[in-house]
Amino acid sequence: MSRDSKLSRRELVLRLSSTALAGAAVGGGACFFYDRRARAATVRPVPDWRVHGLSGLPPAVAARGADPAANVRRAVDALGGMGLFVKAGEVVVIKPNVGWDRLPEQAANTDPQVVAELVRLCRKVGARRVIVTDNSCNDPRRCFARSGIAAAAQGAGAEVIDASSAVWVPAALAGDATGLEVMEHVLAADRVINVPVVKHHSLSRVTIGLKNWMGVLGQGRNRLHQSIHRAVAELGAMFRPTLTVVDATRVLMANGPTGGSLGDVRSIGAVAVGTNPVACDAWGAAQMGLDPAALPFVAEAEQRGLGRSDVAAVKELG
Amino acid sequence: MTWFQRVRVVYQGFFLLLFLWLLARLAAGDLRDLPFAVFHHADPLSAVGLILAAGTIPGALVWATVLIGVTLVFGRVFCGWICPLGTLQHLASWLLAGRSWRESLQVNRYRRWYALKSYILVALLVGALVGTLQSGWLDPLSLAVRGLAAGLWPALPSGKPVPGGWLAAGLLLAILIASRHIPRLFCRALCPLGALLGGFARFAVFRIHRRAEGCNDCTACRFACQGADEPLGAHRVHECHVCLNCLPACPSQALRYAPVPPLPSPPARPDLSRRAAIGTAVTTLAVAPLLRAAGGGRNVARPELIRPPGALPENEFLKQCVKCSLCQQACPTGALQPAIGQAGVEGFWSPVLVPRRGWCEYACTRCGEVCPTGAIERLTAARKTGYDGGEPVRIGTAFVDRGRCLPWAMGTPCIVCEEMCPTDPKAIWFEEVEQTGRDGRIVRLQRPVVDPQRCVGCGICENRCPVGERAAIYVTSVGESRDPLNRMVLAPPTR
Numbered sequence: 063m064s065r066d067s068k069l070s071r072r073e074l075v076l077r078l079s080s081t082a083l084a085g086a087a088v089g090g091g092a093c094f095f096y097d098r099r100a101r102a103a104t105v106r107p108v109p110d111w112r113v114h115g116l117s118g119l120p121p122a123v124a125a126r127g128a129d130p131a132a133n134v135r136r137a138v139d140a141l142g143g144m145g146l147f148v149k150a151g152e153v154v155v156i157k158p159n160v161g162w163d164r165l166p167e168q169a170a171n172t173d174p175q176v177v178a179e180l181v182r183l184c185r186k187v188g189a190r191r192v193i194v195t196d197n198s199c200n201d202p203r204r205c206f207a208r209s210g211i212a213a214a215a216q217g218a219g220a221e222v223i224d225a226s227s228a229v230w231v232p233a234a235l236a237g238d239a240t241g242l243e244v245m246e247h248v249l250a251a252d253r254v255i256n257v258p259v260v261k262h263h264s265l266s267r268v269t270i271g272l273k274n275w276m277g278v279l280g281q282g283r284n285r286l287h288q289s290i291h292r293a294v295a296e297l298g299a300m301f302r303p304t305l306t307v308v309d310a311t312r313v314l315m316a317n318g319p320t321g322g323s324l325g326d327v328r329s330i331g332a333v334a335v336g337t338n339p340v341a342c343d344a345w346g347a348a349q350m351g352l353d354p355a356a357l358p359f360v361a362e363a364e365q366r367g368l369g370r371s372d373v374a375a376v377k378e379l380g
Numbered sequence: 381m382t383w384f385q386r387v388r389v390v391y392q393g394f395f396l397l398l399f400l401w402l403l404a405r406l407a408a409g410d411l412r413d414l415p416f417a418v419f420h421h422a423d424p425l426s427a428v429g430l431i432l433a434a435g436t437i438p439g440a441l442v443w444a445t446v447l448i449g450v451t452l453v454f455g456r457v458f459c460g461w462i463c464p465l466g467t468l469q470h471l472a473s474w475l476l477a478g479r480s481w482r483e484s485l486q487v488n489r490y491r492r493w494y495a496l497k498s499y500i501l502v503a504l505l506v507g508a509l510v511g512t513l514q515s516g517w518l519d520p521l522s523l524a525v526r527g528l529a530a531g532l533w534p535a536l537p538s539g540k541p542v543p544g545g546w547l548a549a550g551l552l553l554a555i556l557i558a559s560r561h562i563p564r565l566f567c568r569a570l571c572p573l574g575a576l577l578g579g580f581a582r583f584a585v586f587r588i589h590r591r592a593e594g595c596n597d598c599t600a601c602r603f604a605c606q607g608a609d610e611p612l613g614a615h616r617v618h619e620c621h622v623c624l625n626c627l628p629a630c631p632s633q634a635l636r637y638a639p640v641p642p643l644p645s646p647p648a649r650p651d652l653s654r655r656a657a658i659g660t661a662v663t664t665l666a667v668a669p670l671l672r673a674a675g676g677g678r679n680v681a682r683p684e685l686i687r688p689p690g691a692l693p694e695n696e697f698l699k700q701c702v703k704c705s706l707c708q709q710a711c712p713t714g715a716l717q718p719a720i721g722q723a724g725v726e727g728f729w730s731p732v733l734v735p736r737r738g739w740c741e742y743a744c745t746r747c748g749e750v751c752p753t754g755a756i757e758r759l760t761a762a763r764k765t766g767y768d769g770g771e772p773v774r775i776g777t778a779f780v781d782r783g784r785c786l787p788w789a790m791g792t793p794c795i796v797c798e799e800m801c802p803t804d805p806k807a808i809w810f811e812e813v814e815q816t817g818r819d820g821r822i823v824r825l826q827r828p829v830v831d832p833q834r835c836v837g838c839g840i841c842e843n844r845c846p847v848g849e850r851a852a853i854y855v856t857s858v859g860e861s862r863d864p865l866n867r868m869v870l871a872p873p874t875r
């Protein structure tokens with residue numbers, strides 16, 4: 063470079079550093095964005111929400127009486143109290159069946175008093191957040207409002223997240239549910255309590271706890287009905303709740319799972335709480351007068367080692 | 381800015397925010413009985429249109445008389461102080477265009493073709509008189525809701541797509557962009573509601589009044605004039621939006637907004653030639669029946685024309701629907717969509733239920749509650765579902781496509797349509813069969829069959845059918861309660 067080209071040192075440093083900066087920006091950008099979508103699409107695992115190391119508990123405890131909240135309280139206490147399952151500071155998701163735009167009397171959704179009592183019990187033992195959630199079949203806002211569950215849950219100190227405000231993420235699901243999305247807040251929870259209602263269903267004959275997991279799945283879940291028994295057992299193997307609370311306060315005996323007529327609703331006034339989802343479903347089926355042994359999804363769940371379907375082992379408090 | 385201009389801006393902001401807030405609450409499925417249609421109830425264009433087309437002012441639309449009363453006292457304050465579309469254009473012209481003093485004087489001049497809106501009004505009213513209500517096409521309130529409901533809300537998170545929505549959104553956008561070049565071009569040249577209110581404003585008690593002896597013809601009053609009504613000289617009171625920008629602009633304080641001016645201020649007549657007005661009316665008389673026939677007529681029921689529950693019979697419906705899109709905004713499932721081709725030319729943008737987009741929620745009566753003109757009747761949940769003991773309101777009937785249905789055609793169990801069916805007892809029942817498959821295995825199948833006596837046509841079966849893009853069960857309009865001729869089966873014989 064000749065002397066009279068007048069490139070000062072200052073100018074040289076400036077020019078070279080700006081070139082370096084531009085190069086760094088291009089390189090850094092390329093590194094940052096390279097294959098980014100492939101990395102972002104990682105699937106979330108479904109955690110195991112069970113409490114391990116408990117022994118000597120009955121698989122489930124059932125309580126009967128006119129007050130659904132008292133039934134929940136008595137059954138949970140007989141199982142050792144909520145403190146055994148939920149620790150202070152934990153985030154608890156309560157997953158009732160809020161599938162339909164129906165009133166509580168029509169028994170198409172879980173009884174709001176059962177949900178509210180569970181929220182209160184979780185809050186009492188110090189749960190940081192209690193979230194009540196479901197992916198409804200009808201318009202979610204109407205389902206949560208008319209089922210009475212939004213008001214009851216919020217009144218007891220829970221948040222309500224319905225499908226219109228939920229975030230959906232790909233989850234590590236196997237079998238027929240492969241590729242479906244799951245509500246993000248369910249996967250992020252420390253504890254999950256499954257709160258199905260017992261009712262008639264034309265395909266599986268009865269829908270209780272194992273089938274209730276349909277309600278955390280997103281678009282495309284309809285296809286699971288092609289092999290409902292296998293799909294329901296698979297869901298039970300992937301989603302392992304802390305507790306299953308079976309609501310048989312009112313049982314829809316026909317025209318399920320939507321119902322409508324009060325003539326199809328039978329008042330049973332019972333609630334069962336258990337750690338064994340298969341025993342819970344067997345107990346629920348028995349409340350409808352069905353023989354659990356004759357239900358293929360119960361048998362299939364049993365074969366997968368999800369629990370025993372022994373109704374006699376369920377402790378009845380009366 | 382003087383104190384009365386500030387008050388006007390506060391009014392404009394309040395009404396625009398109220399309008400947007402109500403639309404937002406509607407889209408959010410707010411279950412309260414908020415006055416969602418309050419703007420539309422005060423719309424004299426809809427009221428006059430309905431009187432001419434259907435011979436009735438249904439329910440709360442009678443509030444339109446209040447707006448006419450206000451116009452008779454204060455002039456077109458609706459345009460300058462209340463109309464959300466006017467305010468949006470006002471805002472757009474202020475944001476998009478920086479004009480010099482000279483340009484402002486130029487763009488706010490009156491132009492003869494601003495009289496176009498009066499001819500549009502004549503055409504719409506004559507059309508209404510012969511039974512086709514098209515005022516909603518250019519009604520500023522309908523136009524604003526349409527553009528926002530089809531063009532803005534679908535783009536928001538949790539918004540539902542509206543096929544064809546770009547047509548309405550594009551028109552709204554074009555109106556806003558046009559006001560960059562000529563402020564409030566739509567108000568000045570096209571708005572039929574403005575033309576109608578202008579007719580009443582000619583009798584207004586309060587008006588802009590010019591003291592001729594104070595005026596030095598400087599034309600400064602034209603500087604920020606919204607209506608291009610030129611207070612200078614013969615003030616066009618029917619064009620004036622009462623924005624009051626001219627008062628502080630006058631350097632010699634020769635202008636006043638006052639009741640019953642002491643001096644005769646000649647109210648100029650709308651720039652409307654009698655010959656052209658009669659020509660417009662005659663043309664409309666000829667074109668309206670042509671459009672109806674060319675669009676397919678009203679007497680043949682169309683399979684895809686599934687109207688909302690409580691919709692009047694098609695002939696009456698088209699005399700009352702102002703295409704305001706409120707029902708589409710209110711529908712919780714996104715089932716109600718604008719008709720693009722399903723309802724002929726005159727039914728363009730009227731609501732039609734598209735089951736693959738959403739279903740009619742069994743106990744929901746939202747669309748009828750927000751309909752400002754009674755084109756969709758107000759139902760109760762008990763009336764709609766038939767829980768009051770009467771016949772349920774039906775909007776169509778479901779049919780199983782046995783060539784696509786999994787249990788019928790694929791030997792595969794599926795019951796989703798039956799599971800979703802909301803009626804009691806369910807309108808879908810099963811024919812149970814055992815079928816031997818190709819591999820010799822026996823499959824027990826429940827094949828769905830629709831009971832037309834029970835089906836209300838809500839479409840949740842079609843919406844939730846797991847068979848991909850085209851469902852294996854679909855709803856058509858046959859059996860709809862509103863049309864006794866669009867029927868399929870009679871009641872079963874009494875045993």
